[in-house]
Amino acid sequence: xxxxxxxxxxxxxxxxxxxxxLDVKEKExxxxxxxxxxxxxxxxxxxxxxxxxxxxxxxxEGKEIQGIPxxxxxxxxxxxTFQHVRLFNSMTVVENLLVAQHRHLNTNLFAGLIKTPAYRxxxxxxxxxxxxxxxxxxxxxxxxxxxxxxxxxxxxxxxxARCMVTEPRLLMLDEPAAGLNPNExxxxxxxxxxxxxxxxxxxxxxxxxxxxxxDISDRINVINQGRPxxxxxxxxxxxNDDVIKAYLGEE
Amino acid sequence: xxxxxxKHALFCAVITLIISYPILGLDLIAEGIQIKLSGADxxxxxxxxxxxxxxxxxxxxxxxxTGSLSAIGAANPLRDRxxxxxxxxxxxxxxxxxxxxxxxxxWPFFASRGSVDLATLVLIYIMLGLGLNVVVGLAGLLDLxxxxxxxxxxxxxxxxxxxxxxxxWVALPLGALLAAAFGFLLGFPVLRLRGDYLAIVTLGxxxxxxxxxxxLTSLTGGPNGVGGIPDPTLFGMEFGRRIKTEGxxxxxxxxxxPYNSDHKVIFLYLIAxxxxxxxxxxxxxxxxxxxxxxxxxxxxxxxxxxxxxxxxTGVKLSAFTIGAFFAGFAxxxxxxxxxxxxxxxxxxxxxxxxxAIVVLGxxxxxxxxxxxxxxxxxxxxxxxxxxxxxxxxFGAAMVLMMIWRPQGLLPMSRVHIQLKQE
Numbered sequence: 244x245x246x247x248x249x250x251x252x253x254x255x256x257x258x259x260x261x262x263x264x265l266d267v268k269e270k271e272x273x274x275x276x277x278x279x280x281x282x283x284x285x286x287x288x289x290x291x292x293x294x295x296x297x298x299x300x301x302x303x304e305g306k307e308i309q310g311i312p313x314x315x316x317x318x319x320x321x322x323x324t325f326q327h328v329r330l331f332n333s334m335t336v337v338e339n340l341l342v343a344q345h346r347h348l349n350t351n352l353f354a355g356l357i358k359t360p361a362y363r364x365x366x367x368x369x370x371x372x373x374x375x376x377x378x379x380x381x382x383x384x385x386x387x388x389x390x391x392x393x394x395x396x397x398x399x400x401x402x403x404a405r406c407m408v409t410e411p412r413l414l415m416l417d418e419p420a421a422g423l424n425p426n427e428x429x430x431x432x433x434x435x436x437x438x439x440x441x442x443x444x445x446x447x448x449x450x451x452x453x454x455x456x457x458d459i460s461d462r463i464n465v466i467n468q469g470r471p472x473x474x475x476x477x478x479x480x481x482x483n484d485d486v487i488k489a490y491l492g493e494e
Numbered sequence: 495x496x497x498x499x500x501k502h503a504l505f506c507a508v509i510t511l512i513i514s515y516p517i518l519g520l521d522l523i524a525e526g527i528q529i530k531l532s533g534a535d536x537x538x539x540x541x542x543x544x545x546x547x548x549x550x551x552x553x554x555x556x557x558x559x560t561g562s563l564s565a566i567g568a569a570n571p572l573r574d575r576x577x578x579x580x581x582x583x584x585x586x587x588x589x590x591x592x593x594x595x596x597x598x599x600x601w602p603f604f605a606s607r608g609s610v611d612l613a614t615l616v617l618i619y620i621m622l623g624l625g626l627n628v629v630v631g632l633a634g635l636l637d638l639x640x641x642x643x644x645x646x647x648x649x650x651x652x653x654x655x656x657x658x659x660x661x662x663w664v665a666l667p668l669g670a671l672l673a674a675a676f677g678f679l680l681g682f683p684v685l686r687l688r689g690d691y692l693a694i695v696t697l698g699x700x701x702x703x704x705x706x707x708x709x710l711t712s713l714t715g716g717p718n719g720v721g722g723i724p725d726p727t728l729f730g731m732e733f734g735r736r737i738k739t740e741g742x743x744x745x746x747x748x749x750x751x752p753y754n755s756d757h758k759v760i761f762l763y764l765i766a767x768x769x770x771x772x773x774x775x776x777x778x779x780x781x782x783x784x785x786x787x788x789x790x791x792x793x794x795x796x797x798x799x800x801x802x803x804x805x806x807t808g809v810k811l812s813a814f815t816i817g818a819f820f821a822g823f824a825x826x827x828x829x830x831x832x833x834x835x836x837x838x839x840x841x842x843x844x845x846x847x848x849x850a851i852v853v854l855g856x857x858x859x860x861x862x863x864x865x866x867x868x869x870x871x872x873x874x875x876x877x878x879x880x881x882x883x884x885x886x887x888f889g890a891a892m893v894l895m896m897i898w899r900p901q902g903l904l905p906m907s908r909v910h911i912q913l914k915q916e
Contacts, residue, residue: 291801317803325801331794334787337911342791343802345784355783356776374913387910409802 244269244445245290245321245413250299252285259285261469262299267413267445272435274448274456276480277466278489283449284326286466287417290447291323292316304412318346320412324419326449328398332391336382336401339390340373343405369408376404380434396427403434413445414438420452428455435459457481465489503553510549514542583907587861591774594864598767602760610756610763614831616871617766618824621773623851623863625820628777630849631858631906632786633813634793636693638845639680639700643673643818645840647825649707652720652835662726662830670822676703677818681811688796700845707837719836723829725758726765733758766827773820774860780816782909789813790858854895856902865903 247265251258260282267273275283289296292313301309308316317323331339354362377383380400385393390401399419406414416435420428432455438444450456456463457477465472465480467489473480480486518538523530533539552559602610622644629637650669654660660668684695707714714720725733731745746753780786788809791799800806829835851870855862873891874884 293797293801312805313800314803314805317801322803323801325798329795329798329801331791331798333794333908334790335908335910337913338787338790338908341911342784342787342799342804345788346803352780352783352785355785356779358779370911370913377913383913386913387908389908405802 244271244304245447246300246302247286247290248300250286250289250301251297252282252289252294253297259469260289260296260466263464263466263469263471265447265464267447269445270439270443271461272439272446272448272459274450274460274463275466276450276453276456276463277472280468281466282469283466284417285469287323287415287447287449290316291321291415317409317411320410321415322406322409322411322413323415324402324406324417326417326421328395328402330390330398330402330405333389335387336377336390336393337370337373337386339401339405340376340408341369343408344369344372372408376408379407379437380404396423399423399427399431400434403438407438407442407444411444413447415447417449418451419448420450420455428452431455432459499554499556503550506553507546507550510546511542514545518542584909591861595767595771599764602763607756607759610759611831612872612875614759614763614766614827616868617763617770618828618831619848619851619867619871620770620864621766621820621824621827622848623855623867624770624773624777624860625817625824626848627852627855627858627860627863628780628789628820629813629817630852631863632781632793633789633810635684635810635813636689637696637814637817638693638842638849639696639698639703640817640821640848641840641842641844642680642700642703643677643821644825644828644844645703645707645837646673646676646818647822648829648835648839649714649720649825650822651826651829652723653714655724656720656722662724662826666823666826669826670819673822673825674815674819677814677816677821678811680818681814685807685810697842697845700840700842704837704840707840714837717836717838719834719838721834723833723835725833726762726830728761733761762827762831766831769823769827773823774864777816777820778860785809785812850892854892854902856905858906859902859904862902862904862906869903 245265245267247263250260250263250265252260263282263286265273265275265286275286277283285294288294289309290301292308292311292315296309299309300307303316303319303321306319308319308321331342334342374383374386377386380403382393382397382401382404385397390398393401399422403414403416403419419435420431423431435446435448436459439446448456448460460477462474463477463480464474465483465486472489473483473486475483519534519542521532521534523532598613602613605613622640625643626637626640629635629640647669650672651660651662651665654665654668655662680696680699684692687695708716710716727733727742728745731748732742733745736744745757788799788804789812791802791804792806792809792813796806799809828839832839847870851866852863854870855864855866870888874888877884877887880887
């Protein structure tokens with residue numbers, strides 16, 4: 244589904260990502276792990292079109308997408324969250340979900356101005372979808388709160404819900420468990436598995452919480468200093484000497 | 495503590511003296527080719543001394559004074575009341591708006607000519623404020639050159655009528671569309687800019703338009719302006735004493751009533767009112783449509799908006815274009831009201847005043863913008879007696895407003911959406 248070959252990203256003299264390859268199949272959770280500054284988020288930024296990769300190819304469902312502007316990539320069904328939650332803070336929770344669906348709605352100005360029946364129907368539908376996803380992430384009661392006033396864990400869940408209303412094919416989560424307590428992490432764990440099982444979404448995950456990564460990943464890619472270090476199932480990674488060295492340092 | 499208070503109060507008093515004495519206490523008098531400096535009369539000196547004393551005493555007893563002021567605030571029974579529930583508030587707001595519109599419809603028939611004329615100006619500023627509110631309040635793009643679109647609308651009508659004899663009703667959509675086109679054009683170079691940089695570029699754009707109008711003498715008449723702009727007609731009926739255009743009839747003759755020059759003023763007022771209501775309703779709808787929401791999303795977080803598939807180009811251009819469109823409306827009405835326009839009417843100060851309306855009203859809030867437009871236009875008229883100090887009072891009012899109510903007169907409140915609970 245997603246096939247990344249030899250991705251590299253250069254900032255001036257710094258080669259932040261060098262020859263990283265990644266492949267994600269349907270209904271699969273793939274994690275990217277690595278020490279701080281290894282280039283994980285840079286990989287995400289290349290995949291989602293925020294950066295133009297300096298080399299390599301990215302193909303998504305058979306279509307090469309490197310160099311395509313970010314908003315077009317997300318319209319293809321490749322949607323991401325951010326390391327630091329990025330919500331529309333002064334808009335309400337529902338509005339956050341409605342605005343994410345704007346391209347499912349009739350964008351014709353005049354249809355909206357005179358409220359044609361077709362427009363109403365679509366609006367109704369997007370409200371239903373918003374309500375559905377709020378229920379899924381347990382925020383239905385807070386629907387009319389301002390997003391910026393939610394607790395941190397709730398903001399994280401809202402960000403995921405906001406991605407899901409766009410009906411993505413592949414979801415990229417950048418450290419979704421950062422700042423969550425163990426309880427919330429467990430809930431997140433279940434949520435991600437449910438997304439995969441019930442909604443046929445593939446997930447690419449960057450995460451430092453090893454218990455989460457080992458629990459839910461189908462495969463793991465390890466990056467160190469911009470270079471791929473290892474890849475395999477959680478068990479293989481756990482026993483890989485290179486990975487242990489990179490994380491714990493050499494004796 | 496007390497010693498520090500006295501020191502501070504003394505300092506403030508001296509500053510007051512330093513600022514007010516040269517401005518108020520000294521006068522420059524021209525005698526032939528010489529300019530002589532002379533003192534003002536005694537009453538002014540007494541005034542200055544009193545001001546200095548007041549500042550000194552206020553600063554000295556400031557804690558006590560502010561304490562008693564807050565006691566007054568606490569006595570206000572409305573202070574701690576709960577906000578109205580959503581549905582009630584929406585109904586109240588709608589009722590208020592409808593009442594205002596009905597009142598505004600009937601009012602000119604009882605009011606004096608001068609006040610109707612002023613009210614037309616207020617309505618023009620309401621249109622401008624609502625339009626700029628889209629760009630600044632909703633999309634968060636600081637536009638300091640908004641007056642350029644106003645000028646485009648006004649000059650479109652003026653020039654079309656001068657060269658092609660085009661009437662108000664044809665020029666109205668043309669002016670708005672041309673202004674919108676300029677908004678679209680300005681949108682392109684500033685796509686990547688935000689905040690301060692955007693403000694500077696739009697400021698430059700506003701000046702470019704004004705300077706162009708000033709220097710394209712062959713087309714626009716330069717600083718002499720364009721005159722003889724026709725008044726709007728009602729189904730081919732003119733409001734003047736004599737018919738100016740062949741084929742038109744005259745309002746007072748058709749209805750067989752004595753000629754009254756007030757008719758024209760009232761008619762223009764009603765047109766402005768109609769357009770202001772159209773502006774209000776259209777923008778109100780837009781805000782609740784995907785376009786409007788994407789403006790707000792862009793203001794809140796551009797990166798997140800892009801990651802959700804919103805094109806920065808589309809969203810920004812639509813905000814600029816729609817904002818400019820309504821400025822074009824306002825410009826056409828303005829040209830028709832004045833009958834004469836020159837680049838003098840479209841200086842930077844106008845942009846600043848429109849921006850002040852948006853900020854004072856509360857960013858994004860329509861009712862707030864309307865209130866602020868009324869305040870900003872009517873207050874200087876009421877303060878005509880102190881005409882020298884009008885700007886001073888205006889500035890002071892702004893500063894006080896920003897200290898006590900930085901969110902604006904009526905800050906925007908979010909619409910609650912009822913979700914079906916299954």
